[in-house]
Amino acid sequence: MTERHDDLIDEGVLRRALRLEQHERAPHFDAQAIAALAARTRTAPPVLVVALFASTLTGAVAIAVWSALLGAAPSFLDGVVAAALDGVVVLATLLISVAEIASQPAVPLSLIAALGVAILYELRERRERAHAHAS
Amino acid sequence: MALQTFAAVMPRAFARPRPLTFADAVREHQDELFGVALRILGDRDAAQDATSRALLKAFRAWDRYDQSRPVRHWLLRIVANEAISLGRERTRDRQRSAPADDAVDTADRAPLPDESAVAREERERVRLAVAGLPELYRVPVVLRYFSELSVEEIASLTGRPSSTVGVQLLRGRALLRAALEAPR
Numbered sequence: 001m002t003e004r005h006d007d008l009i010d011e012g013v014l015r016r017a018l019r020l021e022q023h024e025r026a027p028h029f030d031a032q033a034i035a036a037l038a039a040r041t042r043t044a045p046p047v048l049v050v051a052l053f054a055s056t057l058t059g060a061v062a063i064a065v066w067s068a069l070l071g072a073a074p075s076f077l078d079g080v081v082a083a084a085l086d087g088v089v090v091l092a093t094l095l096i097s098v099a100e101i102a103s104q105p106a107v108p109l110s111l112i113a114a115l116g117v118a119i120l121y122e123l124r125e126r127r128e129r130a131h132a133h134a135s
Numbered sequence: 136m137a138l139q140t141f142a143a144v145m146p147r148a149f150a151r152p153r154p155l156t157f158a159d160a161v162r163e164h165q166d167e168l169f170g171v172a173l174r175i176l177g178d179r180d181a182a183q184d185a186t187s188r189a190l191l192k193a194f195r196a197w198d199r200y201d202q203s204r205p206v207r208h209w210l211l212r213i214v215a216n217e218a219i220s221l222g223r224e225r226t227r228d229r230q231r232s233a234p235a236d237d238a239v240d241t242a243d244r245a246p247l248p249d250e251s252a253v254a255r256e257e258r259e260r261v262r263l264a265v266a267g268l269p270e271l272y273r274v275p276v277v278l279r280y281f282s283e284l285s286v287e288e289i290a291s292l293t294g295r296p297s298s299t300v301g302v303q304l305l306r307g308r309a310l311l312r313a314a315l316e317a318p319r
Contacts, residue, residue: 008308009261009315011280017261018174018281026169027183029190031158038194 157197160206161190167207167282168214174277175218176225177266185221189214211282212292215274222270264314272307275300 020026168189173182193200193213200209265276274293278284286304290297 007312008305009311011308013257013261014265014276014280014308014311017258018265018277020166020170020173021258024170024173024179026166026186029161029165029169029186031161031190031194034161034187034190034194035157038191041191 154202155206157194160193160210164207164210165190168210170281171211171277172214172218174262174265174281175215175273176222177263181221181225182218185218186214188221189217192217208284208288208292211278211284215278215292219270219274260315261311264311267314268307268310272303272310275303276307276311279304 165186169182169186172185172189173179176182176185189210193210200206265273268276275289278289278292279286284292286297286300289295290300293300295303
């Protein structure tokens with residue numbers, strides 16, 4: 001307590017100031033009106049029953065929907081997975097045939113390569129001969 | 136004759152006292168409850184609102200109220216709490232809407248022709264200073280100097296230790312003194 005006594009407002013001054021003035025007198029608070037208001041604003045038992053019933057019903061509906069979803073999910077997912085597998089099989093069949101052609105061609109790849117090299121060599125020879133003839 | 140008087144008096148002497156009804160409590164304490172709310176809030180309409188809310192709460196809790204304890208303290212606690220929460224609501228609303236709408240504008244200013252204007256103005260200044268105190272000091276100050284509760288009673292009513300209430304009263308008085316000495 002660091003306040004010095006002369007730093008404090010006088011208690012008498014405070015009491016006199018806080019006293020209710022004549023014009024500040026309390027309005028009349030009617031106990032019966034308060035009781036009536038309390039009865040009016042209290043949650044009535046029928047409302048509670050209805051609220052309880054509504055929440056129970058909502059819960060039951062939610063459980064039913066969830067159960068139906070869980071029940072339908074396996075068959076639905078089966079269909080989706082089967083369709084996806086069919087697609088994968090078709091794609092795999094295509095890819096396998098392409099891979100087979102690439103690995104076992106009817107004309108050996110070495111022969112095609114040799115033919116290419118020979119064509120390139122012949123073209124080069126002809127170009128050189130043409131240059132020589134022109135000069 | 137004496138026997139008749141004795142017979143008439145005895146049942147009343149040994150009869151159990153009539154339990155206090157809610158209506159009795161309202162009738163007996165409404166002025167003080169309203170006064171506490173008014174001094175905490177500094178506004179008549181708000182005080183009326185806080186008192187009504189407090190009495191409504193008291194009515195609803197009346198069955199649970201322990202009649203062996205003073206009803207005055209119980210009601211004062213309820214009204215002080217209601218005034219505090221209403222004051223907080225009003226502060227929040229004020230901060231959200233209008234900037235300068237403080238207790239100076241809301242306090243009652245009805246003229247009192249039979250009183251000295253100077254004294255009246257002085258009391259008004261003190262009341263405004265009280266209304267402007269932080270809630271922490273305002274509530275004990277009002278309960279001490281308006282309701283004349285002891286420090287221990289305020290401590291039990293507000294749930295604070297007596298030593299804390301004592302310090303808050305001193306601090307509140309110091310703040311009031313400083314507020315009143317500050318240039319207007």
